[in-house]
Amino acid sequence: MMIDAHCHLSLSAFDVDLEEVKARARCAGIMHMIDAGTTADRFKRQCTLAADASISICHGLHPWFLDVHRIDTDAGHNDLDCLERMLGSGQAVAVGECGLDRRMGRLDEQWSLLNAQLRLAKTHDLPVVLHCVGMNDELSKRLREMDLPRRGLIHAFSGSWQQARRLLDLGYLLGVGGAMTHPGAHRLHRVVAALPDDGFVLETDSPDMQPAGITGRNEPSHIVQTCRKAAELRHVSADTLSRYTADNTTRLFRL
Ligand SMILES: [Zn+2]
Numbered sequence: 001m002m003i004d005a006h007c008h009l010s011l012s013a014f015d016v017d018l019e020e021v022k023a024r025a026r027c028a029g030i031m032h033m034i035d036a037g038t039t040a041d042r043f044k045r046q047c048t049l050a051a052d053a054s055i056s057i058c059h060g061l062h063p064w065f066l067d068v069h070r071i072d073t074d075a076g077h078n079d080l081d082c083l084e085r086m087l088g089s090g091q092a093v094a095v096g097e098c099g100l101d102r103r104m105g106r107l108d109e110q111w112s113l114l115n116a117q118l119r120l121a122k123t124h125d126l127p128v129v130l131h132c133v134g135m136n137d138e139l140s141k142r143l144r145e146m147d148l149p150r151r152g153l154i155h156a157f158s159g160s161w162q163q164a165r166r167l168l169d170l171g172y173l174l175g176v177g178g179a180m181t182h183p184g185a186h187r188l189h190r191v192v193a194a195l196p197d198d199g200f201v202l203e204t205d206s207p208d209m210q211p212a213g214i215t216g217r218n219e220p221s222h223i224v225q226t227c228r229k230a231a232e233l234r235h236v237s238a239d240t241l242s243r244y245t246a247d248n249t250t251r252l253f254r255l
Pocket of ligand 1: 006007008036097155205
């Protein structure tokens with residue numbers, strides 16, 4: 001039994017055939033999925049998804065969508081206020097996806113959006129689900145300063161072992177996904193082989209981050225490849241690995 005600790009079933013890519021996607025996930029042995037937020041206009045869709053007991057949700061404002069988020073507008077609407085209201089309703093198991101992506105530029109705006117969400121995680125006593133590309137050192141420093149009570153998940157971790165170690169020492173879990181199944185991902189293979197059993201979770205980031213050999217849309221059932229590859233790198237059975245990573249996810253999000 002596996003848990004997909006990070007996916008985006010609430011995106012429009014799954015609007016048409018969500019029931020089939022969920023059925024394939026069940027057949028693949030996935031007992032639970034965590035849907036991460038991206039933009040405020042999908043928060044309601046996420047709440048609809050959460051009516052299914054096999055789906056939990058996180059609400060957040062993703063750094064890729066700076067042009068979509070309505071922040072500091074004169075129109076009297078602020079997506080951060082909307083996020084705070086959604087978190088207040090108690091349905092979300094975490095704040096996120098939020099974070100930093102060096103490739104996207106506009107880092108000042110990204111930091112300000114992230115800092116606001118880290119404060120919300122603290123106020124609402126929730127873990128945080130973080131996207132971090134090329135900013136692991138800066139993010140670690142900020143997380144140390146924030147000392148969030150429930151810590152969180154660095155989803156799709158892609159840094160070095162030293163960066164992994166620092167985040168683990170701060171009490172954060174790392175998300176291991178499809179990127180690790182690609183034959184050339186040598187640094188990531190070494191990191192995954194060395195992680196402690198209680199330091200990581202499995203995820204797909206569907207519809208993105210296809211595992212090796214999958215073209216087109218990614219979906220939760222594809223987590224099987226990631227589980228097999230991680231088990232091979234760590235010299236354990238896929239059953240054992242899926243059990244302890246599911247325990248890690250359950251503990252983090254209090255499922
Ligand atoms: Zn994501």
